[in-house]
Amino acid sequence: MKKIVIVGGGWSGCAAAISAKKAGADVTLLERTDMLLGTGLVGGIMRNNGRYTATEEIIAMGSGDLFEICDKCSRHTNIEFPGHKHANLYDIAKTHGEVLKHLENLKINIVFNSRITKIDIKNERISSVEDADGNLYEGDVFIDATGTAGPINNCTKYGNGCAMCILRCPSFGGRVSITGLAGIKESMGTKADGSIGAMSGSCKLYKESLSEEIQKELNEKGVAVIPLPKELVEDHLGVKACQQYALPEFKDNVILLDTGHAKLMTPYYNLQTLSKIPGFEYARFEDPYAGGKGNSMRYFAMAPRDNKLKVEGAENLFCCGEKAGLLVGHTEAIVTGTLAGHNSVRYALQKDLLQLPDCLSTGDAISYVKEKMTTKDGMSKKYTFSGSVYFERMKELGIYIKDKNEIIKRVEECGLTNIFAIKLS
Numbered sequence: 001m002k003k004i005v006i007v008g009g010g011w012s013g014c015a016a017a018i019s020a021k022k023a024g025a026d027v028t029l030l031e032r033t034d035m036l037l038g039t040g041l042v043g044g045i046m047r048n049n050g051r052y053t054a055t056e057e058i059i060a061m062g063s064g065d066l067f068e069i070c071d072k073c074s075r076h077t078n079i080e081f082p083g084h085k086h087a088n089l090y091d092i093a094k095t096h097g098e099v100l101k102h103l104e105n106l107k108i109n110i111v112f113n114s115r116i117t118k119i120d121i122k123n124e125r126i127s128s129v130e131d132a133d134g135n136l137y138e139g140d141v142f143i144d145a146t147g148t149a150g151p152i153n154n155c156t157k158y159g160n161g162c163a164m165c166i167l168r169c170p171s172f173g174g175r176v177s178i179t180g181l182a183g184i185k186e187s188m189g190t191k192a193d194g195s196i197g198a199m200s201g202s203c204k205l206y207k208e209s210l211s212e213e214i215q216k217e218l219n220e221k222g223v224a225v226i227p228l229p230k231e232l233v234e235d236h237l238g239v240k241a242c243q244q245y246a247l248p249e250f251k252d253n254v255i256l257l258d259t260g261h262a263k264l265m266t267p268y269y270n271l272q273t274l275s276k277i278p279g280f281e282y283a284r285f286e287d288p289y290a291g292g293k294g295n296s297m298r299y300f301a302m303a304p305r306d307n308k309l310k311v312e313g314a315e316n317l318f319c320c321g322e323k324a325g326l327l328v329g330h331t332e333a334i335v336t337g338t339l340a341g342h343n344s345v346r347y348a349l350q351k352d353l354l355q356l357p358d359c360l361s362t363g364d365a366i367s368y369v370k371e372k373m374t375t376k377d378g379m380s381k382k383y384t385f386s387g388s389v390y391f392e393r394m395k396e397l398g399i400y401i402k403d404k405n406e407i408i409k410r411v412e413e414c415g416l417t418n419i420f421a422i423k424l425s
């Protein structure tokens with residue numbers, strides 16, 4: 001049985017683990033912290049706008065496990081908030097446990113507290129990776145799912161300092177890139193003004209610190225939109241990683257979503273200013289703890305890759321999630337993770353690699369982002385099925401489809417029905 005080793009247990013690494021397992025491999029997933037889901041531990045928004053189409057495409061292709069868990073763990077389904085339709089919000093308290101249980105049931109070997117800091121290369125192939133405690137993991141093919149967030153020096157140099165986010169670098173050590181360890185030059189995203197990196201676009205308030213009225217609205221509707229008096233408006237739209245939420249409504253209102261916490265749709269907000277808003281007098285941050293000052297910085301260290309998600313310049317290394325380029329979001333991470341996991345097994349078995357076709361949103365997004373990343377302007381944007389430039393493209397190309405049966409039919413016409421569920425040999 002071929003051995004696939006995945007480094008990074010965020011949404012992309014979890015998706016890669018599932019598809020590699022389904023394709024018949026022995027799979028090890030290494031995570032530097034004590035939890036799966038990475039930045040997804042404080043996320044939650046699914047199926048909004050074009051993410052609906054991408055989700056249903058992957059389900060039709062036979063690897064919808066993680067999407068189905070998110071659906072099952074949703075606190076709210078089919079809600080609307082400014083610029084976004086038919087969104088689901090998963091419960092951040094339940095989802096990690098459900099994903100962990102699912103991966104364990106699939107007999108995926110998960111190792112927590114395993115921060116990979118070294119790799120061994122023999123005959124131009126990675127033969128093993130080693131964690132900070134000296135444990136070695138050998139494999140036939142490796143997947144870099146280490147994300148692009150932090151570590152502290154990047155948050156300090158390009159952001160407002162360590163904001164004490166869910167990645168908990170001071171305790172577990174910062175992100176280390178496998179592509180970087182392989183000596184391959186990585187790229188960095190920029191903001192519209194050309195400065196490096198992007199700040200994560202939401203923070204979480206402790207829901208119980210808000211007024212009972214706001215809590216009730218969140219619990220019942222999933223969303224609360226609170227108009228701001230002019231003097232309390234803070235404009236952080238330009239620094240946001242998630243440009244699908246860089247709309248004027250997100251500046252002129254406080255927009256809260258209920259993911260268990262109250263997800264505040266802005267990168268940070270001065271706590272003293274926030275506490276002047278009626279209902280927010282006792283507000284306090286849950287993530288990042290220094291949400292009054294800043295947030296995690298991302299989009300450092302993206303791997304050069306082809307559209308089959310093989311890292312260019314490395315023999316047996318694939319990548320997914322933010323590592324695979326300027327794609328933002330859980331859905332985007334699951335899509336690329338699923339393809340990388342499947343192709344890693346094809347590669348180990350010396351089979352042709354799969355490229356998803358451009359007539360599907362999932363295939364088009366992967367190839368479009370690669371193309372965009374060759375230009376300076378393209379490097380200053382972020383791409384997501386859920387908004388901004390890529391969602392506009394989906395609409396123009398007619399690949400934003402809301403009818404589930406039509407999506408199933410398209411996948412079938414491409415000959416890809418259940419492709420990820422088939423065991424390879």
Ligand SMILES: Cc1cc2nc3c(=O)[nH]c(=O)nc-3n(C[C@H](O)[C@H](O)[C@H](O)COP(=O)(O)OP(=O)(O)OC[C@H]3O[C@@H](n4cnc5c(N)ncnc54)[C@H](O)[C@@H]3O)c2cc1C
Pocket residue numbers: 007008009010011012013030031032033036037038039040042043044045046114115116117145146147148149167174175176177178200201202203296320321322323327328329330331333
């Ligand atoms: C605050 C915040 C809120 C967000 N909200 C949403 C949302 O509501 N909806 C949405 O779709 N998207 C949201 N996003 C974006 C989304 O979370 C990410 O784009 C996506 O989940 C990235 O997944 P990933 O697997 O590529 O990377 P990550 O989530 O960064 O995961 C990488 C993992 O690799 C591990 N790792 C790194 N280096 C090593 C190493 N050397 N050895 C072992 N492990 C390592 C890390 O610990 C981490 O667990 C949010 C992001 C943030 C920061």
